[in-house]
Amino acid sequence: MTKITIPLDNPTLDDVARHADVSPATVSRFMNNPSIVSERSKRKIEESIRELSYVPHAAARTLASKKSRMIGVVVPSLDDALFGHFLELFHSHISTEGYTTVVASSGYSSDEEHIQITQMVSHGVDALLLVGLARDESVYSLLNKKKIPYAITWATDDLGEHSCVGFSNHDAAVKITEYLMDLGHRQFAMISGTLKGNDRASNRLQGVRDALARRELSLPDELVIEGPIGIEHGQKAFKLLMSRSPRPTVIVCGADPLAYGAIFESKVLGVEVPQDVSITGFDDTWLAAHLTPSLTTLRTPQQQMSLLSAEYLIAKLKGEDVDVPPTLGVDLVVRESCSSPA
Structure with missing residues:
Protein backbone atom coordinates (compact mmCIF):
# COMPACT_ATOMS: atom_id res chain seq x y z
CA MET A 1 0.00 0.00 0.00
CA HIS A 57 -17.88 11.32 11.95
CA ALA A 58 -19.84 10.53 15.09
CA ALA A 59 -23.27 10.50 13.44
CA ALA A 60 -22.09 8.16 10.70
CA ARG A 61 -20.50 5.80 13.19
CA THR A 62 -23.66 5.77 15.28
CA LEU A 63 -25.83 4.98 12.26
CA ALA A 64 -23.50 2.23 11.11
CA SER A 65 -23.02 0.53 14.47
CA LYS A 66 -26.18 1.67 16.27
CA LYS A 67 -23.79 2.68 19.06
CA SER A 68 -22.59 6.14 20.06
CA ARG A 69 -19.57 4.81 22.02
CA MET A 70 -20.58 7.23 24.78
CA ILE A 71 -21.37 6.44 28.42
CA GLY A 72 -23.24 9.10 30.34
CA VAL A 73 -22.47 9.90 33.97
CA VAL A 74 -24.61 12.16 36.14
CA VAL A 75 -23.02 13.18 39.46
CA PRO A 76 -24.47 15.41 42.20
CA SER A 77 -21.71 18.01 41.86
CA LEU A 78 -18.64 18.85 39.80
CA ASP A 79 -17.49 21.39 42.39
CA ASP A 80 -15.99 18.61 44.45
CA ALA A 81 -12.67 16.77 44.27
CA LEU A 82 -14.48 13.62 45.38
CA PHE A 83 -16.41 13.12 42.15
CA GLY A 84 -13.63 14.58 39.99
CA HIS A 85 -11.20 11.83 40.97
CA PHE A 86 -13.92 9.20 40.60
CA LEU A 87 -14.74 10.41 37.07
CA GLU A 88 -11.09 10.49 36.04
CA LEU A 89 -10.64 6.85 36.99
CA PHE A 90 -13.91 5.81 35.34
CA HIS A 91 -13.07 7.57 32.08
CA SER A 92 -9.54 6.16 32.05
CA HIS A 93 -10.95 2.64 32.15
CA ILE A 94 -13.75 2.94 29.58
CA SER A 95 -11.51 4.81 27.14
CA THR A 96 -9.36 1.69 26.75
CA GLU A 97 -12.49 0.04 25.33
CA GLY A 98 -13.12 2.89 22.89
CA TYR A 99 -15.79 4.70 24.90
CA THR A 100 -16.07 8.38 25.81
CA THR A 101 -17.53 9.78 29.03
CA VAL A 102 -20.32 12.36 28.85
CA VAL A 103 -20.68 14.09 32.22
CA ALA A 104 -23.45 16.20 33.74
CA SER A 105 -24.12 17.56 37.22
CA SER A 106 -27.52 17.52 38.91
CA GLY A 107 -26.64 20.02 41.63
CA TYR A 108 -28.27 17.60 44.10
CA SER A 109 -31.61 18.24 42.35
CA SER A 110 -33.71 15.23 41.32
CA ASP A 111 -35.57 17.36 38.76
CA GLU A 112 -32.31 18.50 37.18
CA GLU A 113 -30.99 14.95 37.17
CA HIS A 114 -34.15 13.80 35.37
CA ILE A 115 -33.56 16.45 32.67
CA GLN A 116 -29.90 15.47 32.27
CA ILE A 117 -30.72 11.76 31.98
CA THR A 118 -33.45 12.43 29.40
CA GLN A 119 -31.09 14.56 27.31
CA MET A 120 -28.36 11.92 27.44
CA VAL A 121 -30.81 9.25 26.33
CA SER A 122 -32.02 11.48 23.48
CA HIS A 123 -28.40 11.91 22.35
CA GLY A 124 -27.95 8.15 22.21
CA VAL A 125 -25.64 7.27 25.10
CA ASP A 126 -25.01 3.53 25.23
CA ALA A 127 -25.08 3.26 29.03
CA LEU A 128 -25.51 5.38 32.15
CA LEU A 129 -23.79 5.63 35.51
CA LEU A 130 -25.79 7.32 38.28
CA VAL A 131 -25.15 8.22 41.92
CA GLY A 132 -27.57 7.08 44.61
CA LEU A 133 -31.04 5.52 44.43
CA ALA A 134 -33.35 8.45 45.17
CA ARG A 135 -35.07 9.26 41.87
CA ASP A 136 -38.43 8.87 40.18
CA GLU A 137 -39.24 5.36 38.98
CA SER A 138 -40.01 6.82 35.54
CA VAL A 139 -36.23 7.15 35.00
CA TYR A 140 -35.73 3.41 35.39
CA SER A 141 -38.76 2.70 33.20
CA LEU A 142 -37.24 4.87 30.45
CA LEU A 143 -33.85 3.15 30.64
CA ASN A 144 -35.38 -0.31 30.65
CA LYS A 145 -37.68 0.54 27.74
CA LYS A 146 -34.73 1.85 25.71
CA LYS A 147 -32.63 -1.16 26.79
CA ILE A 148 -29.90 1.14 28.10
CA PRO A 149 -27.69 -0.58 30.70
CA TYR A 150 -27.14 1.42 33.87
CA ALA A 151 -25.34 1.12 37.16
CA ILE A 152 -25.80 3.01 40.40
CA THR A 153 -22.86 3.84 42.60
CA TRP A 154 -22.26 5.26 46.09
CA ALA A 155 -25.20 3.13 47.29
CA THR A 156 -26.53 -0.39 47.68
CA ASP A 157 -30.00 -1.70 46.90
CA ASP A 158 -31.23 -4.03 49.62
CA LEU A 159 -34.24 -4.98 47.49
CA GLY A 160 -32.07 -6.03 44.56
CA GLU A 161 -34.12 -4.06 42.03
CA HIS A 162 -31.22 -2.06 40.60
CA SER A 163 -27.61 -2.79 39.67
CA CYS A 164 -25.46 -1.11 42.32
CA VAL A 165 -21.70 -0.89 42.64
CA GLY A 166 -21.20 0.70 46.02
CA PHE A 167 -21.22 0.53 49.80
CA SER A 168 -23.75 0.82 52.59
CA ASN A 169 -23.96 4.42 53.78
CA HIS A 170 -26.03 3.23 56.74
CA ASP A 171 -23.48 0.66 57.89
CA ALA A 172 -20.59 3.09 57.42
CA ALA A 173 -22.33 5.60 59.69
CA VAL A 174 -22.96 2.84 62.24
CA LYS A 175 -19.24 2.01 62.21
CA ILE A 176 -18.06 5.53 63.04
CA THR A 177 -20.81 6.07 65.63
CA GLU A 178 -19.86 2.90 67.46
CA TYR A 179 -16.23 4.03 67.50
CA LEU A 180 -17.27 7.35 69.04
CA MET A 181 -19.47 5.69 71.67
CA ASP A 182 -16.57 3.39 72.54
CA LEU A 183 -14.54 6.54 73.23
CA GLY A 184 -17.21 7.49 75.77
CA HIS A 185 -19.31 9.99 73.82
CA ARG A 186 -23.02 10.24 74.69
CA GLN A 187 -23.97 13.75 73.51
CA PHE A 188 -24.04 13.59 69.72
CA ALA A 189 -24.86 16.15 67.02
CA MET A 190 -24.73 15.85 63.24
CA ILE A 191 -24.04 18.19 60.34
CA SER A 192 -25.72 16.56 57.35
CA GLY A 193 -26.07 17.18 53.66
CA THR A 194 -29.54 18.03 52.40
CA LEU A 195 -31.79 15.08 53.19
CA LYS A 196 -34.60 15.53 50.66
CA GLY A 197 -33.93 13.48 47.53
CA ASN A 198 -30.57 12.32 48.88
CA ASP A 199 -30.62 8.69 50.00
CA ARG A 200 -26.91 8.77 50.88
CA ALA A 201 -27.39 11.58 53.42
CA SER A 202 -30.60 10.03 54.78
CA ASN A 203 -28.99 6.62 55.23
CA ARG A 204 -25.99 8.14 56.99
CA LEU A 205 -28.27 9.95 59.45
CA GLN A 206 -30.30 6.78 60.01
CA GLY A 207 -27.12 4.80 60.60
CA VAL A 208 -26.06 7.21 63.35
CA ARG A 209 -29.50 7.03 64.96
CA ASP A 210 -29.69 3.23 64.76
CA ALA A 211 -26.25 2.81 66.34
CA LEU A 212 -27.17 5.19 69.17
CA ALA A 213 -30.50 3.45 69.76
CA ARG A 214 -28.72 0.13 70.32
CA ARG A 215 -27.14 1.70 73.39
CA GLU A 216 -30.30 3.53 74.43
CA LEU A 217 -29.05 6.90 73.20
CA SER A 218 -30.68 9.28 70.73
CA LEU A 219 -29.99 12.14 68.34
CA PRO A 220 -32.67 14.85 68.70
CA ASP A 221 -33.85 16.66 65.56
CA GLU A 222 -32.58 20.00 66.90
CA LEU A 223 -29.06 18.59 66.92
CA VAL A 224 -29.19 17.62 63.23
CA ILE A 225 -28.33 20.57 60.98
CA GLU A 226 -28.84 19.83 57.29
CA GLY A 227 -27.88 21.87 54.25
CA PRO A 228 -25.79 21.91 51.08
CA ILE A 229 -22.52 20.00 51.23
CA GLY A 230 -19.75 22.55 51.50
CA ILE A 231 -17.37 24.26 53.90
CA GLU A 232 -19.66 27.26 54.43
CA HIS A 233 -22.55 25.09 55.66
CA GLY A 234 -20.14 23.29 57.97
CA GLN A 235 -19.04 26.62 59.46
CA LYS A 236 -22.59 27.90 60.02
CA ALA A 237 -23.82 24.61 61.43
CA PHE A 238 -20.88 24.32 63.84
CA LYS A 239 -21.49 27.83 65.16
CA LEU A 240 -25.16 26.99 65.72
CA LEU A 241 -24.40 23.71 67.48
CA MET A 242 -21.88 25.40 69.78
CA SER A 243 -24.67 27.74 70.92
CA ARG A 244 -26.69 24.78 72.21
CA SER A 245 -26.79 24.01 75.92
CA PRO A 246 -25.47 21.58 76.77
CA ARG A 247 -22.99 21.45 73.92
CA PRO A 248 -22.52 18.14 72.11
CA THR A 249 -19.22 16.43 72.80
CA VAL A 250 -18.99 15.08 69.25
CA ILE A 251 -20.24 16.21 65.85
CA VAL A 252 -20.64 13.59 63.12
CA CYS A 253 -20.39 15.22 59.68
CA GLY A 254 -22.04 13.59 56.67
CA ALA A 255 -19.23 14.63 54.31
CA ASP A 256 -15.63 15.79 54.67
CA PRO A 257 -16.25 19.39 53.46
CA LEU A 258 -18.78 19.83 56.28
CA ALA A 259 -16.13 18.69 58.76
CA TYR A 260 -13.58 21.06 57.22
CA GLY A 261 -15.96 23.95 57.79
CA ALA A 262 -16.58 22.87 61.38
CA ILE A 263 -12.85 22.70 62.14
CA PHE A 264 -12.22 26.08 60.49
CA GLU A 265 -15.04 27.66 62.53
CA SER A 266 -13.77 26.07 65.75
CA LYS A 267 -10.62 28.16 65.44
CA VAL A 268 -12.69 31.34 65.01
CA LEU A 269 -14.76 30.53 68.10
CA GLY A 270 -11.80 29.40 70.20
CA VAL A 271 -13.20 25.88 70.56
CA GLU A 272 -10.49 23.23 70.90
CA VAL A 273 -10.78 20.12 68.71
CA PRO A 274 -10.80 17.43 70.03
CA GLN A 275 -10.45 18.61 73.64
CA ASP A 276 -13.79 20.48 73.67
CA VAL A 277 -15.56 18.66 70.86
CA SER A 278 -14.65 15.78 68.54
CA ILE A 279 -15.41 16.02 64.80
CA THR A 280 -15.62 13.30 62.15
CA GLY A 281 -15.98 13.34 58.37
CA PHE A 282 -17.04 11.00 55.58
CA ASP A 283 -15.16 9.96 52.38
CA ASP A 284 -11.50 10.70 53.33
CA THR A 285 -10.90 13.30 50.63
CA TRP A 286 -7.36 14.57 50.14
CA LEU A 287 -7.42 17.44 52.67
CA ALA A 288 -8.53 15.26 55.59
CA ALA A 289 -5.00 14.10 56.44
CA HIS A 290 -3.54 17.62 56.18
CA LEU A 291 -5.85 19.59 58.46
CA THR A 292 -4.84 20.68 61.94
CA PRO A 293 -6.02 18.59 63.66
CA SER A 294 -6.13 15.88 60.99
CA LEU A 295 -9.61 14.50 60.40
CA THR A 296 -10.97 11.18 61.60
CA THR A 297 -13.20 10.02 58.77
CA LEU A 298 -14.49 7.10 56.72
CA ARG A 299 -12.55 6.07 53.63
CA THR A 300 -15.06 5.13 50.95
CA PRO A 301 -13.98 2.76 48.12
CA GLN A 302 -13.87 5.41 45.40
CA GLN A 303 -11.27 3.72 43.20
CA GLN A 304 -12.99 0.34 43.42
CA MET A 305 -16.38 1.86 42.61
CA SER A 306 -15.11 3.66 39.52
CA LEU A 307 -13.24 0.67 38.11
CA LEU A 308 -15.90 -1.93 38.93
CA SER A 309 -18.67 0.31 37.55
CA ALA A 310 -16.73 0.69 34.32
CA GLU A 311 -16.08 -3.05 34.05
CA TYR A 312 -19.73 -3.85 34.74
CA LEU A 313 -21.10 -1.45 32.11
CA ILE A 314 -18.56 -2.51 29.48
CA ALA A 315 -19.47 -6.15 30.08
CA LYS A 316 -23.19 -5.34 29.73
CA LEU A 317 -22.50 -3.47 26.48
CA LYS A 318 -20.68 -6.52 25.17
CA GLY A 319 -23.77 -8.59 25.90
CA GLU A 320 -22.16 -10.56 28.70
CA ASP A 321 -24.22 -12.03 31.53
CA VAL A 322 -22.50 -10.33 34.45
CA ASP A 323 -23.40 -9.91 38.12
CA VAL A 324 -22.81 -6.71 40.05
CA PRO A 325 -19.95 -6.91 42.57
CA PRO A 326 -20.78 -7.58 46.24
CA THR A 327 -21.19 -4.64 48.61
CA LEU A 328 -17.86 -2.88 49.06
CA GLY A 329 -16.28 -2.12 52.41
CA VAL A 330 -15.64 1.24 54.09
CA ASP A 331 -12.62 1.82 56.35
CA LEU A 332 -12.54 3.90 59.51
CA VAL A 333 -9.49 6.19 59.43
CA VAL A 334 -8.62 7.39 62.93
CA ARG A 335 -6.67 10.64 63.13
CA GLU A 336 -6.40 13.56 65.56
CA SER A 337 -9.87 15.16 65.52
CA CYS A 338 -11.41 12.72 68.00
CA SER A 339 -10.74 11.88 71.61
CA SER A 340 -12.68 10.81 74.68
CA PRO A 341 -14.97 13.57 76.01
CA ALA A 342 -13.53 15.80 78.69
Whole structure:
Protein backbone atom coordinates (compact mmCIF):
# COMPACT_ATOMS: atom_id res chain seq x y z
CA MET A 1 0.00 0.00 0.00
CA THR A 2 1.12 3.58 -0.67
CA LYS A 3 1.41 5.69 2.45
CA ILE A 4 -0.11 9.19 2.27
CA THR A 5 2.49 11.85 3.00
CA ILE A 6 0.56 15.08 2.33
CA PRO A 7 -2.08 16.67 4.60
CA LEU A 8 -5.70 16.13 3.62
CA ASP A 9 -8.51 18.62 4.17
CA ASN A 10 -11.02 15.98 5.16
CA PRO A 11 -9.31 12.62 5.70
CA THR A 12 -11.46 9.49 5.72
CA LEU A 13 -11.14 6.13 7.42
CA ASP A 14 -9.74 4.71 4.18
CA ASP A 15 -7.07 7.44 4.16
CA VAL A 16 -6.05 6.45 7.69
CA ALA A 17 -5.88 2.80 6.64
CA ARG A 18 -3.60 3.59 3.66
CA HIS A 19 -1.40 5.85 5.80
CA ALA A 20 -1.07 3.20 8.52
CA ASP A 21 -0.62 0.41 5.97
CA VAL A 22 -3.47 -1.62 7.44
CA SER A 23 -6.88 -2.59 6.14
CA PRO A 24 -9.94 -0.33 6.58
CA ALA A 25 -11.50 -3.17 8.58
CA THR A 26 -8.63 -2.98 11.08
CA VAL A 27 -9.12 0.77 11.49
CA SER A 28 -12.84 0.20 11.98
CA ARG A 29 -12.15 -2.42 14.65
CA PHE A 30 -9.76 0.00 16.35
CA MET A 31 -12.47 2.70 16.40
CA ASN A 32 -15.11 0.38 17.81
CA ASN A 33 -13.12 -1.89 20.10
CA PRO A 34 -9.41 -1.03 20.48
CA SER A 35 -8.75 -3.98 22.78
CA ILE A 36 -9.10 -6.50 19.94
CA VAL A 37 -6.47 -4.79 17.73
CA SER A 38 -2.81 -5.78 18.04
CA GLU A 39 -0.50 -3.33 19.78
CA ARG A 40 1.56 -2.90 16.59
CA SER A 41 -1.47 -2.00 14.48
CA LYS A 42 -2.85 0.17 17.26
CA ARG A 43 0.33 2.28 17.36
CA LYS A 44 0.36 2.69 13.58
CA ILE A 45 -3.28 3.73 13.47
CA GLU A 46 -2.90 6.18 16.36
CA GLU A 47 0.11 7.76 14.66
CA SER A 48 -1.77 8.06 11.36
CA ILE A 49 -4.80 9.61 13.07
CA ARG A 50 -2.54 12.24 14.64
CA GLU A 51 -0.63 13.00 11.45
CA LEU A 52 -3.76 13.25 9.30
CA SER A 53 -5.83 15.03 11.99
CA TYR A 54 -8.55 12.49 11.37
CA VAL A 55 -11.80 12.89 13.30
CA PRO A 56 -14.40 10.15 12.84
CA HIS A 57 -17.88 11.32 11.95
CA ALA A 58 -19.84 10.53 15.09
CA ALA A 59 -23.27 10.50 13.44
CA ALA A 60 -22.09 8.16 10.70
CA ARG A 61 -20.50 5.80 13.19
CA THR A 62 -23.66 5.77 15.28
CA LEU A 63 -25.83 4.98 12.26
CA ALA A 64 -23.50 2.23 11.11
CA SER A 65 -23.02 0.53 14.47
CA LYS A 66 -26.18 1.67 16.27
CA LYS A 67 -23.79 2.68 19.06
CA SER A 68 -22.59 6.14 20.06
CA ARG A 69 -19.57 4.81 22.02
CA MET A 70 -20.58 7.23 24.78
CA ILE A 71 -21.37 6.44 28.42
CA GLY A 72 -23.24 9.10 30.34
CA VAL A 73 -22.47 9.90 33.97
CA VAL A 74 -24.61 12.16 36.14
CA VAL A 75 -23.02 13.18 39.46
CA PRO A 76 -24.47 15.41 42.20
CA SER A 77 -21.71 18.01 41.86
CA LEU A 78 -18.64 18.85 39.80
CA ASP A 79 -17.49 21.39 42.39
CA ASP A 80 -15.99 18.61 44.45
CA ALA A 81 -12.67 16.77 44.27
CA LEU A 82 -14.48 13.62 45.38
CA PHE A 83 -16.41 13.12 42.15
CA GLY A 84 -13.63 14.58 39.99
CA HIS A 85 -11.20 11.83 40.97
CA PHE A 86 -13.92 9.20 40.60
CA LEU A 87 -14.74 10.41 37.07
CA GLU A 88 -11.09 10.49 36.04
CA LEU A 89 -10.64 6.85 36.99
CA PHE A 90 -13.91 5.81 35.34
CA HIS A 91 -13.07 7.57 32.08
CA SER A 92 -9.54 6.16 32.05
CA HIS A 93 -10.95 2.64 32.15
CA ILE A 94 -13.75 2.94 29.58
CA SER A 95 -11.51 4.81 27.14
CA THR A 96 -9.36 1.69 26.75
CA GLU A 97 -12.49 0.04 25.33
CA GLY A 98 -13.12 2.89 22.89
CA TYR A 99 -15.79 4.70 24.90
CA THR A 100 -16.07 8.38 25.81
CA THR A 101 -17.53 9.78 29.03
CA VAL A 102 -20.32 12.36 28.85
CA VAL A 103 -20.68 14.09 32.22
CA ALA A 104 -23.45 16.20 33.74
CA SER A 105 -24.12 17.56 37.22
CA SER A 106 -27.52 17.52 38.91
CA GLY A 107 -26.64 20.02 41.63
CA TYR A 108 -28.27 17.60 44.10
CA SER A 109 -31.61 18.24 42.35
CA SER A 110 -33.71 15.23 41.32
CA ASP A 111 -35.57 17.36 38.76
CA GLU A 112 -32.31 18.50 37.18
CA GLU A 113 -30.99 14.95 37.17
CA HIS A 114 -34.15 13.80 35.37
CA ILE A 115 -33.56 16.45 32.67
CA GLN A 116 -29.90 15.47 32.27
CA ILE A 117 -30.72 11.76 31.98
CA THR A 118 -33.45 12.43 29.40
CA GLN A 119 -31.09 14.56 27.31
CA MET A 120 -28.36 11.92 27.44
CA VAL A 121 -30.81 9.25 26.33
CA SER A 122 -32.02 11.48 23.48
CA HIS A 123 -28.40 11.91 22.35
CA GLY A 124 -27.95 8.15 22.21
CA VAL A 125 -25.64 7.27 25.10
CA ASP A 126 -25.01 3.53 25.23
CA ALA A 127 -25.08 3.26 29.03
CA LEU A 128 -25.51 5.38 32.15
CA LEU A 129 -23.79 5.63 35.51
CA LEU A 130 -25.79 7.32 38.28
CA VAL A 131 -25.15 8.22 41.92
CA GLY A 132 -27.57 7.08 44.61
CA LEU A 133 -31.04 5.52 44.43
CA ALA A 134 -33.35 8.45 45.17
CA ARG A 135 -35.07 9.26 41.87
CA ASP A 136 -38.43 8.87 40.18
CA GLU A 137 -39.24 5.36 38.98
CA SER A 138 -40.01 6.82 35.54
CA VAL A 139 -36.23 7.15 35.00
CA TYR A 140 -35.73 3.41 35.39
CA SER A 141 -38.76 2.70 33.20
CA LEU A 142 -37.24 4.87 30.45
CA LEU A 143 -33.85 3.15 30.64
CA ASN A 144 -35.38 -0.31 30.65
CA LYS A 145 -37.68 0.54 27.74
CA LYS A 146 -34.73 1.85 25.71
CA LYS A 147 -32.63 -1.16 26.79
CA ILE A 148 -29.90 1.14 28.10
CA PRO A 149 -27.69 -0.58 30.70
CA TYR A 150 -27.14 1.42 33.87
CA ALA A 151 -25.34 1.12 37.16
CA ILE A 152 -25.80 3.01 40.40
CA THR A 153 -22.86 3.84 42.60
CA TRP A 154 -22.26 5.26 46.09
CA ALA A 155 -25.20 3.13 47.29
CA THR A 156 -26.53 -0.39 47.68
CA ASP A 157 -30.00 -1.70 46.90
CA ASP A 158 -31.23 -4.03 49.62
CA LEU A 159 -34.24 -4.98 47.49
CA GLY A 160 -32.07 -6.03 44.56
CA GLU A 161 -34.12 -4.06 42.03
CA HIS A 162 -31.22 -2.06 40.60
CA SER A 163 -27.61 -2.79 39.67
CA CYS A 164 -25.46 -1.11 42.32
CA VAL A 165 -21.70 -0.89 42.64
CA GLY A 166 -21.20 0.70 46.02
CA PHE A 167 -21.22 0.53 49.80
CA SER A 168 -23.75 0.82 52.59
CA ASN A 169 -23.96 4.42 53.78
CA HIS A 170 -26.03 3.23 56.74
CA ASP A 171 -23.48 0.66 57.89
CA ALA A 172 -20.59 3.09 57.42
CA ALA A 173 -22.33 5.60 59.69
CA VAL A 174 -22.96 2.84 62.24
CA LYS A 175 -19.24 2.01 62.21
CA ILE A 176 -18.06 5.53 63.04
CA THR A 177 -20.81 6.07 65.63
CA GLU A 178 -19.86 2.90 67.46
CA TYR A 179 -16.23 4.03 67.50
CA LEU A 180 -17.27 7.35 69.04
CA MET A 181 -19.47 5.69 71.67
CA ASP A 182 -16.57 3.39 72.54
CA LEU A 183 -14.54 6.54 73.23
CA GLY A 184 -17.21 7.49 75.77
CA HIS A 185 -19.31 9.99 73.82
CA ARG A 186 -23.02 10.24 74.69
CA GLN A 187 -23.97 13.75 73.51
CA PHE A 188 -24.04 13.59 69.72
CA ALA A 189 -24.86 16.15 67.02
CA MET A 190 -24.73 15.85 63.24
CA ILE A 191 -24.04 18.19 60.34
CA SER A 192 -25.72 16.56 57.35
CA GLY A 193 -26.07 17.18 53.66
CA THR A 194 -29.54 18.03 52.40
CA LEU A 195 -31.79 15.08 53.19
CA LYS A 196 -34.60 15.53 50.66
CA GLY A 197 -33.93 13.48 47.53
CA ASN A 198 -30.57 12.32 48.88
CA ASP A 199 -30.62 8.69 50.00
CA ARG A 200 -26.91 8.77 50.88
CA ALA A 201 -27.39 11.58 53.42
CA SER A 202 -30.60 10.03 54.78
CA ASN A 203 -28.99 6.62 55.23
CA ARG A 204 -25.99 8.14 56.99
CA LEU A 205 -28.27 9.95 59.45
CA GLN A 206 -30.30 6.78 60.01
CA GLY A 207 -27.12 4.80 60.60
CA VAL A 208 -26.06 7.21 63.35
CA ARG A 209 -29.50 7.03 64.96
CA ASP A 210 -29.69 3.23 64.76
CA ALA A 211 -26.25 2.81 66.34
CA LEU A 212 -27.17 5.19 69.17
CA ALA A 213 -30.50 3.45 69.76
CA ARG A 214 -28.72 0.13 70.32
CA ARG A 215 -27.14 1.70 73.39
CA GLU A 216 -30.30 3.53 74.43
CA LEU A 217 -29.05 6.90 73.20
CA SER A 218 -30.68 9.28 70.73
CA LEU A 219 -29.99 12.14 68.34
CA PRO A 220 -32.67 14.85 68.70
CA ASP A 221 -33.85 16.66 65.56
CA GLU A 222 -32.58 20.00 66.90
CA LEU A 223 -29.06 18.59 66.92
CA VAL A 224 -29.19 17.62 63.23
CA ILE A 225 -28.33 20.57 60.98
CA GLU A 226 -28.84 19.83 57.29
CA GLY A 227 -27.88 21.87 54.25
CA PRO A 228 -25.79 21.91 51.08
CA ILE A 229 -22.52 20.00 51.23
CA GLY A 230 -19.75 22.55 51.50
CA ILE A 231 -17.37 24.26 53.90
CA GLU A 232 -19.66 27.26 54.43
CA HIS A 233 -22.55 25.09 55.66
CA GLY A 234 -20.14 23.29 57.97
CA GLN A 235 -19.04 26.62 59.46
CA LYS A 236 -22.59 27.90 60.02
CA ALA A 237 -23.82 24.61 61.43
CA PHE A 238 -20.88 24.32 63.84
CA LYS A 239 -21.49 27.83 65.16
CA LEU A 240 -25.16 26.99 65.72
CA LEU A 241 -24.40 23.71 67.48
CA MET A 242 -21.88 25.40 69.78
CA SER A 243 -24.67 27.74 70.92
CA ARG A 244 -26.69 24.78 72.21
CA SER A 245 -26.79 24.01 75.92
CA PRO A 246 -25.47 21.58 76.77
CA ARG A 247 -22.99 21.45 73.92
CA PRO A 248 -22.52 18.14 72.11
CA THR A 249 -19.22 16.43 72.80
CA VAL A 250 -18.99 15.08 69.25
CA ILE A 251 -20.24 16.21 65.85
CA VAL A 252 -20.64 13.59 63.12
CA CYS A 253 -20.39 15.22 59.68
CA GLY A 254 -22.04 13.59 56.67
CA ALA A 255 -19.23 14.63 54.31
CA ASP A 256 -15.63 15.79 54.67
CA PRO A 257 -16.25 19.39 53.46
CA LEU A 258 -18.78 19.83 56.28
CA ALA A 259 -16.13 18.69 58.76
CA TYR A 260 -13.58 21.06 57.22
CA GLY A 261 -15.96 23.95 57.79
CA ALA A 262 -16.58 22.87 61.38
CA ILE A 263 -12.85 22.70 62.14
CA PHE A 264 -12.22 26.08 60.49
CA GLU A 265 -15.04 27.66 62.53
CA SER A 266 -13.77 26.07 65.75
CA LYS A 267 -10.62 28.16 65.44
CA VAL A 268 -12.69 31.34 65.01
CA LEU A 269 -14.76 30.53 68.10
CA GLY A 270 -11.80 29.40 70.20
CA VAL A 271 -13.20 25.88 70.56
CA GLU A 272 -10.49 23.23 70.90
CA VAL A 273 -10.78 20.12 68.71
CA PRO A 274 -10.80 17.43 70.03
CA GLN A 275 -10.45 18.61 73.64
CA ASP A 276 -13.79 20.48 73.67
CA VAL A 277 -15.56 18.66 70.86
CA SER A 278 -14.65 15.78 68.54
CA ILE A 279 -15.41 16.02 64.80
CA THR A 280 -15.62 13.30 62.15
CA GLY A 281 -15.98 13.34 58.37
CA PHE A 282 -17.04 11.00 55.58
CA ASP A 283 -15.16 9.96 52.38
CA ASP A 284 -11.50 10.70 53.33
CA THR A 285 -10.90 13.30 50.63
CA TRP A 286 -7.36 14.57 50.14
CA LEU A 287 -7.42 17.44 52.67
CA ALA A 288 -8.53 15.26 55.59
CA ALA A 289 -5.00 14.10 56.44
CA HIS A 290 -3.54 17.62 56.18
CA LEU A 291 -5.85 19.59 58.46
CA THR A 292 -4.84 20.68 61.94
CA PRO A 293 -6.02 18.59 63.66
CA SER A 294 -6.13 15.88 60.99
CA LEU A 295 -9.61 14.50 60.40
CA THR A 296 -10.97 11.18 61.60
CA THR A 297 -13.20 10.02 58.77
CA LEU A 298 -14.49 7.10 56.72
CA ARG A 299 -12.55 6.07 53.63
CA THR A 300 -15.06 5.13 50.95
CA PRO A 301 -13.98 2.76 48.12
CA GLN A 302 -13.87 5.41 45.40
CA GLN A 303 -11.27 3.72 43.20
CA GLN A 304 -12.99 0.34 43.42
CA MET A 305 -16.38 1.86 42.61
CA SER A 306 -15.11 3.66 39.52
CA LEU A 307 -13.24 0.67 38.11
CA LEU A 308 -15.90 -1.93 38.93
CA SER A 309 -18.67 0.31 37.55
CA ALA A 310 -16.73 0.69 34.32
CA GLU A 311 -16.08 -3.05 34.05
CA TYR A 312 -19.73 -3.85 34.74
CA LEU A 313 -21.10 -1.45 32.11
CA ILE A 314 -18.56 -2.51 29.48
CA ALA A 315 -19.47 -6.15 30.08
CA LYS A 316 -23.19 -5.34 29.73
CA LEU A 317 -22.50 -3.47 26.48
CA LYS A 318 -20.68 -6.52 25.17
CA GLY A 319 -23.77 -8.59 25.90
CA GLU A 320 -22.16 -10.56 28.70
CA ASP A 321 -24.22 -12.03 31.53
CA VAL A 322 -22.50 -10.33 34.45
CA ASP A 323 -23.40 -9.91 38.12
CA VAL A 324 -22.81 -6.71 40.05
CA PRO A 325 -19.95 -6.91 42.57
CA PRO A 326 -20.78 -7.58 46.24
CA THR A 327 -21.19 -4.64 48.61
CA LEU A 328 -17.86 -2.88 49.06
CA GLY A 329 -16.28 -2.12 52.41
CA VAL A 330 -15.64 1.24 54.09
CA ASP A 331 -12.62 1.82 56.35
CA LEU A 332 -12.54 3.90 59.51
CA VAL A 333 -9.49 6.19 59.43
CA VAL A 334 -8.62 7.39 62.93
CA ARG A 335 -6.67 10.64 63.13
CA GLU A 336 -6.40 13.56 65.56
CA SER A 337 -9.87 15.16 65.52
CA CYS A 338 -11.41 12.72 68.00
CA SER A 339 -10.74 11.88 71.61
CA SER A 340 -12.68 10.81 74.68
CA PRO A 341 -14.97 13.57 76.01
CA ALA A 342 -13.53 15.80 78.69
